[in-house]
Amino acid sequence: DQQVKQNSPSLSVQEGRISILNCDYTNSMFDYFLWYKKYPAEGPTFLISISSIKDKNEDGRFTVFLNKSAKHLSLHIVPSQPGDSAVYFCAGSQGGSEKLVFGKGTKLTVNP
């Protein structure tokens, strides 16, 4: 059973517009969430995280929103840039465990 779901395998947006990547989770014990970004032939790199005590965390062009009642989080990138084209992975964890549970990823393409 997949505990972290990224239901959109791909997303295409125009440069300068907003990119919204969605992630749903089923494990109500998850209390920490992370987004990773992965370019081809490279390992995932950490992007932004959020604790369940918050509903929003912002870092520059990247904002993560958490809706605990809906078990849903989203990553907003604004404005989107061609260099943001990558696969984005959502991950969750519980109780400070190092065990991250990842989604399948969403491939974002930002068109110039």
Added chain:
Amino acid sequence: ETGVTQTPRHLVMGMTNKKSLKCEQHLGHNAMYWYKQSAKKPLELMFVYNFKEQTENNSVPSRFSPECPNSSHLFLHLHTLQPEDSALYLCASSPSDSLSETQYFGPGTRLLVL
């Protein structure tokens, strides 16, 4: 060289072969991880080592055998693998095994089992 490196980057092996994947981190971290990413599946944690001690084995078959001789090196020994073990194997490290520490990933080894 900095960051997390993995060798080889690509590996093709038969089901009767024995091979090893190597991971090295130059970040002074104490925790290291092996992940597996199969096609169309989520990234899966396989093993966690903290200060050279294994702290997590995520129900991985015994044909995968990890080794952590020191905090900078992590190996994954492979023997009698199956074609379904073909995947991208990613190594990661973090300062400790606390989730508050970001994990840094290597580029991965793409493994094909014939």
